[in-house]
Amino acid sequence: MTVATPQHLSVKSLLAIEDLSNQDILAILDETARIKQACACNEDLRHTLPNRTLVNLFFENSTRTRLSFEIAARKLGVDVVNFEAPSSSLTKGESLIDTVRTIDAMRPDFLVVRHSSSGAAHIVQSHARAAILNAGDGAHEHPTQSLLDCFTIREAVGAIEGASIAIIGDLLYSRVARSNVFAFTKLGANVTIFGPPALAPGSFRTLGVTVARSLEEALDGANVVYLLRIQRERQADGLAPAPAEYRRLFGIDETRLSFTAPGAILMHPGPVNRDVEIDAHLLNHPCSVIETQVENGVFVRMAVLKLLVEARP
Amino acid sequence: MTTTLIHSGAVVDPSQNLHAPMDILIHDGCIARLGQSLSHEPHEHTFDASGLFITPGFIDIHAHLREPGGESSETIHSGARAAAAGGFTTVFAMPNTNPTCDSPLIARSTLDRSRQARAARVIPIGSVTKGLAGEELTDYSALQAAGVGALSDDGRPVANADRMRRALELAAQLDLVILDHCEDLSLTGAGVMHEGVISLRLGVSGIPRQAESLIVARDGALSAMTGGRLHICHVSNIESIEAIRHWKSRGAPITAEVSPHHLLLTDERLANYDTNAKMKPPLCEESDRQALIKALEDGTIDCIATDHAPHSQQSKHTTLDAAPFGILGFQTAFPAIYEGFVVPGRWSLDFLVEKLTIAPARVVNLDSQGAGALTPGSAADITLLDLNSPWRLTEDCILSRSTNTPWLGAQFRAQAAGVFVDGRLVHASETFANRIAKARDIEQHAR
Incomplete structure (x- = not known):
């Protein structure tokens, strides 16, 4: 990693894709490519960020995201401390601020925050000196997931600009969907969404996407099919169809996949509900890049950590 | 039984379509008279409202x-x-x-x-x-x-x-x-x-x-x-x-x-x-x-x-x-x-x-x-408005026990200068309070 980053990020914390400029996103993707290349060459990057500490502050359970941040940090030589406080056992909000102030007083360099309330990362930022990395706040954003998705698409399809991307499922309660809608539209993709009407409402048009009238219309000519699971834990009863009904109306199988463009890829942020949003055997289909997404997650998070340090004096 | 005069302000009372320079005479907590130059009427207390608007x-x-x-x-x-x-x-x-x-x-x-x-x-x-x-x-x-x-x-x-x-x-x-x-x-x-x-x-x-x-x-x-x-x-x-x-x-x-x-x-x-x-x-x-x-x-x-x-x-x-x-x-x-x-x-x-x-x-x-109007006989509930004294809303100005307002830090030019309930002054802005204090000093000095 000898190539210098041409320009610093315009942000000092990563709260939301919506805050990033196109230049920021592209800088992160380029840095990710360099890191992935270096890792492929078994380069030792553990001296990249010496004497730095990262705290994983998770008020909501998540093994994969926490692990991904931890591995990314360790690969750069950053010390990692994990703090898990399920939000149910704490008074909401107030303890979030108290906890953040306490931990920040110990002067960590990074706070990776996941919380069940939208906007939690903004609150954390206003009470901490450390660089904040939003690892998912309620139904708002999950920026590193989106960045790893962008990176994966760029790798597999080529450019994001001009690509047709279909996002299928529960968008309303999905932070991944929001971050991806912002990122994909910023980078010039044609985004089409489809799902149960209450969960993929027409109001998404205001974010610059097309709301399809049928699954076939959404998949027609798509270069990327992005599947989301139903966020049952976040929504009122009665909004989501039962699993069997969901599979019939929105599930992806080989027939439906045939509507997509040649060379289309299948993506999912995980965890996958097999045989609900996707036929189980499609998971091992050559078009599935779901495992690559997980792999790239580490590189993207390494890139973000490195660039945030560079952006802070 | 006391009589109070508020003089030299501009009365704005939409209930009577009033918008004119006037004095107000308050007697025993109620509005007694509105009119031009009432200062010759006998009164115990005086408030100078010059430059201010007098409203219900x-x-x-x-x-x-x-x-x-x-x-x-x-x-x-x-x-x-x-x-x-x-x-x-x-x-x-x-x-x-x-x-x-x-x-x-x-x-x-x-x-x-x-x-x-x-x-x-x-x-x-x-x-x-x-x-x-x-x-x-x-x-x-x-x-x-x-x-x-x-x-x-x-x-x-x-x-x-x-x-x-x-x-x-x-x-x-x-x-x-x-x-x-x-x-x-x-x-x-x-x-x-x-x-x-x-x-x-x-x-x-x-x-x-x-x-x-x-x-x-x-x-x-x-x-x-x-x-x-x-x-x-x-x-x-x-x-x-x-x-x-x-x-x-x-x-x-x-x-x-x-x-x-x-x-x-x-x-x-x-x-x-x-x-x-x-x-x-x-x-x-x-x-x-x-x-x-x-x-x-x-x-x-x-x-x-x-x-x-x-x-x-x-x-x-x-x-x-x-x-x-x-x-x-x-x-x-x-x-x-x-x-x-x-x-x-x-x-x-x-x-x-x-x-x-x-x-x-x-x-x-x-x-x-008679509420909401400056009519003779109604309770002397009167607000004096200062429309030209820039101020900023800080937590210190808030008299509520809470501070939950989206206007914290906002800059305004208008505020209530003096507020009377039943003819009694219950609030005075800093500027108006200074004016009252000054008037008292002069009065005492004159005596």
Whole structure:
């Protein structure tokens, strides 16, 4: 990693894709490519960020995201401390601020925050000196997931600009969907969404996407099919169809996949509900890049950590 | 028996179409005379109002003073002082306290506490149903005898339509108005803010306009059916305005209010998850705001009311979904609206004063007692306005026990300089207090 980053990020914390400029996103993707290349060459990057500490502050359970941040940090030589406080056992909000102030007083360099309330990362930022990395706040954003998705698409399809991307499922309660809608539209993709009407409402048009009238219309000519699971834990009863009904109306199988463009890829942020949003055997289909997404997650998070340090004096 | 002279100010009293330089003579707590150069009349006390506007004291028919039960966020004493500092001489206290103001006992204790506060006069509002539960109606005649000025279950709707019908029938007989919080809670659900582009972007559950407008339409129909006086609280959106317009045109005895924040702010204000912009009904979109302004101008909406809703800093210091609904209103109402509408020239000072004085007095039938007007014989509730003293709203200026206002840090040029209740000065701005002190010095020196 000898190539210098041409320009610093315009942000000092990563709260939301919506805050990033196109230049920021592209800088992160380029840095990710360099890191992935270096890792492929078994380069030792553990001296990249010496004497730095990262705290994983998770008020909501998540093994994969926490692990991904931890591995990314360790690969750069950053010390990692994990703090898990399920939000149910704490008074909401107030303890979030108290906890953040306490931990920040110990002067960590990074706070990776996941919380069940939208906007939690903004609150954390206003009470901490450390660089904040939003690892998912309620139904708002999950920026590193989106960045790893962008990176994966760029790798597999080529450019994001001009690509047709279909996002299928529960968008309303999905932070991944929001971050991806912002990122994909910023980078010039044609985004089409489809799902149960209450969960993929027409109001998404205001974010610059097309709301399809049928699954076939959404998949027609798509270069990327992005599947989301139903966020049952976040929504009122009665909004989501039962699993069997969901599979019939929105599930992806080989027939439906045939509507997509040649060379289309299948993506999912995980965890996958097999045989609900996707036929189980499609998971091992050559078009599935779901495992690559997980792999790239580490590189993207390494890139973000490195660039945030560079952006802070 | 004392006589007080307020001289050299410009009287603005929309109830009498007055806008002229005049003196006011107060005798024994009541207005005795209005006229040019009254300084030759015998009097004991003098207030120099030169450079100031003299208006009837503002009346707020929608406020939450939290006592009893919520004293950590406001008390009748702190609320009445904050109200006076905002130019209000009479405020109506909503009954959603703990215990609820659903009995003569609580109503009387509110009146007692109000007298002790020696600030703005506080008039209790009795609840429509016991414990705001929406089920059993309270004893309206007993509440009225105890001094309540209106009825309301504010904070909650009367969800059951038949119960609302019976409440309107009973209230009609006693000539009491029901201040109606219109909200279909099933549509609100877990909603936190207006359902629109901003809530979608923020990933925050939305409250659709129809949560309000459906109940406005329903209760408008019940008002027309029963002849019961219905007042729609804090109208927030275009659909509710249309429902009000419809039922007014059908002759239903309906009035409506709009809050300063709905006139001045939109859901854009929540883009940073600001819990001090979270209230019910939620701030809607610019098109709604414009419709509210027009509705106030064309008379579809009758008056301005603050919906002053203090919440402790601790309770607002949290995530948007966990924070309580409501913001302060007393001390920002006049300065913020003056800044937003009178300074740019959209409204005259007279129009704004009307919507804060005689208009709300009419809603709650206080005009029959001379409230909201500077007429001889009526209580000397008077506000002196200083329209040209720049000031900034900091936590230090807030007399409420809470500081939950989206206008923290805002710069204003207008404020209440002096506020009189029953002819007694209950609030003076720093500048006006200095002027009074100086005048006393000169007087003493002369003696």
